[in-house]
Amino acid sequence: MRSDSSQAFGALYADHHGWLxxxxxxxxxxxxxAEDLTHDTFLKVLANKAMQSLQEPRAFLTTVAHGLVVSLWRRQDLERAYIDALQVQGQTLHGSPEARAEAVQALVEIDELLDGLPPKASRAFLMAQLDGLTYAEIAEELGVSDRMVKKYMAQVMDKLLRRSN
Known part of the structure; x- marks a missing residue:
């Protein structure tokens, strides 16, 4: 016997999969x-547990799917930027497709980490990590004090720690 939640999900899928x-x-x-994102949307809905009380299932599915589309576009933008950066440096794509996918995934995770932080905090972190600048150099570049750079870096580290827990 299927549970109520399994039946509700089955009905939601049957009624809206083709439309979505x-x-x-x-x-x-x-x-x-589209098929991949439709599948991913229903997986997210399945994990949601609030599915039985949906008043507007298409609006809910559209919202979930929209978030996945935005993530896809963001990932594609990062991947293009990665490839462009390699080309600017005179490098070509080396390594396996898996290694490239891992590099892009790392970029996506960094992007997600920096999202929502103040722009100067994000820039300070990137200057330290990518350019190897000291806090004093970052402070001069951003027009802030060394102490403010330390505060920015603390914000990034705090977010990183909260994310890993």
């Missing part, structure tokens, strides 16, 4: 990506 796939296919212009 069509919406995403039009938005993305790619049937395969």
């Amino acid at each position: 796939r069509g919406v995403l296919s039009k938005k993305l212009g790619c049937r395969h990506r």
Whole structure:
């Protein structure tokens, strides 16, 4: 016997899967990506547990799917920037597709970490990590005090620690 939640999910999927796939296919212009994101949307809904009380299932599905589309576009932008940066440095894509995917995933995680932080905190972190600048050099570049740079770095580290727990 299936539980009420399994039945509710099954009905939601049966009633709206084709519709959502069509919406995403039009938005993305790619049937395969649309199918992947439709699948991912329903996986997120399945994990949500509030599914039985949905008053507007299509609005809910659209909201979840929209978040996934934005994440996809953001990831694609980061991947393009990574490839462009390699080309600017005169490098070509070396390594396996898995290694490139891991590099892009690391960039996505850094992007997510920095998202929501004040812009100067994000810039300070990137200057320290990517450019190897000292706090004094960062302070001069940002037009703030060394103490403020320490505060920015503490914000980043705090967010990093909270994220890893």
